[in-house]
Amino acid sequence: GFYDVLFKGKKLEFRHPYSSYVMENVLFKVSYHAKFHSRPPLKIKEITNRTYETSIRIIDKQFKPIDNLTDRDHCVQYMVRVMLAFNR
Template identity: 40%
Template structure:
């Protein structure tokens, strides 16, 4: 087998793994300083990720959220992890998640 890409650390679409990982790593810094001090988050990625999982507008259900790189990154930053339950409505209603 050649050119196998397989690293799934989080319950997230493949193209979001590194963005979520970066957010989880940054979580300790941001939680101590407060999320109010964050003006903007820029996610730079490749064309496939943008086409497949960059979403704008309302995320009405878990299926929308688990294919939104912005949502997955926000959860990693806010909670320091991403688990399957984070796609549910009660987590998505957190006012700190502003898409």
């Protein structure tokens, strides 16, 4: 009836399988004071930056000194810090 008319014989598909998607991906209100959207960053323990091997070889300054503005501007760690600090 309704299913056949609405979907015209096409299979009904869902984005996610029935499982624990809602529990793992929906934010629930907890009983402590903090802006709702500020809570997840408080729990960040690690950030993984995935990029090309060439990028890391050229602009990774993790164990190298940053001596001048050019070093800073060509440093993947600095770029990530700016992005996190200024949200851009």
